[in-house]
Amino acid sequence: MDNESTDLRLADAFGNTIERCWARGGAPGAAYEIVERDDGFISALDASCYFSSPDQWDPTDHAAFARCRGRVLDIGCGAGRHAVHLMKAGHDVLGVEPSPGAARIARERGVTVIEQTLESLAEHTDNIGVFDTILLGGQNLGLLESKDKAPSLLRDLARLAAKDAVLLGVSIDPHHTTRPHHRAYGRNNELRGRLFGQERLRVRETTTATAWFDYLFLAPEELNHLLANTPWEMRECLRDGPHYVAELILT
Structure with missing residues (x-):
């Protein structure tokens, strides 16, 4: 798959979409997040979901919120979809x-934000203290x-965890899909030594796009396997069909 050749300009396409949606009140239909996978599959998500209130969240996000x-x-x-309401809850x-x-919109809504990826966050662990809850909602x-990066990223997150901290991670089990194009993509992943649910994606907006990035959908059993060489273990996994929230604790 050749995902490098493109005439799209590299830019913050996701942020541009979020800003456009916010400028129009965060209402349904105000803007759509266009996501391209490296096999050419394209999906559109109503960007208003990034401003949704708790009564519009999936049950798994509700469960994660309640455990923070x-x-x-x-x-x-x-x-700031979750952060705004977590702050309201104290x-x-x-x-x-x-x-x-x-990040700019989240700050406008009152959230303190650092502009980092999960991977680069490890370089800033000495500056931000420790946390009782780490949320991946x-x-x-x-x-x-x-599967190659996950253990080291989880070890990095353990450095930010207070004693008795929990990590709450929400995901979708990709093995539940019945769509032929998704199953074919997953099988091709496995032939390449990847997990079934690893996806190579970018966000597009008009003539711009983000850089390509990897995003991992995994079954709870696969997550449990990745925890083997980390300080985390799974205490509970709450499922809602293919959706789930995993609660991890430090060993």
Whole structure:
């Protein structure tokens, strides 16, 4: 698959979409997030979901929210979908978001945000303290990227965890899909030595696109396997069909 040749200009396409949606009140239909996979599959998501209120969240995000306690590190916070409501519930929240545009909107909504990826966050662990809850909501277990990167990223997150901290990760089990193009993509992943649910993606907006990035959808059993050489273990996994939230604790 050749995902390098493109006439799209590299830019913060995700942030631009978020800003456009916010400028129009965050209403449904105001803007759409266009995501391209490296096999050419393209999906569109109503960007209003990044401003949704708790009564619009999936049950797994509700379950993760209910289990947050103390100081919260919200990784991949976007426009502050979860952080804003965690703050209203009395939590001290720090958001982590690599998109400058999305981070700007989250700050406008009152969230303290550092502009980092999960991977680059390891370089800043001495400056931000420790957390009682590490949240990877809204399917953001995907930010673990791949089976090769996930263990080291999880070890980095353990350095930010207070005693008795929990890590709450939301995802979708990709093995539940019945769509032929998704199953073919997953089988091709496995032939290349990857997990079934690893996806190579970019966000597009008009004539711009983000850089390509890896995003990992994985089954709870696959996550459990990746925890083997990390300080984390799974205490509970709450499922809602293919959706789930995994609660991890330090060993």
